[in-house]
Amino acid sequence: MKIRMLVEMTGTRDGEPWPAKGEEADLPTAAAAHLVSAGVAEQVGESKLRKGGRRAAVRNP
DSSP, rough: OOEEESSSOSSETTTOOOOTTTEEOOOHHHHHHHHEEEEEEEESSOOOTTTSSOOOOOOOO
16 A cells, blocks of 8 residues: 655664655555554545545546
8 A cells, every 4th residue: 555654753764774754655554554544644546544444435427
């Protein structure tokens, strides 16, 4: 899942530094959903996640 970081994070993930605030990264879905639900990242792309990491239902009128 592609995300954009909303904050600066210290430390590393899998031995690599976290992307800087405003940068985008592709992460495994579970890790990305956790960051989005914690408010430190936002999903990039068409399908946005709701709070709690669930995809918003698409309904046709």
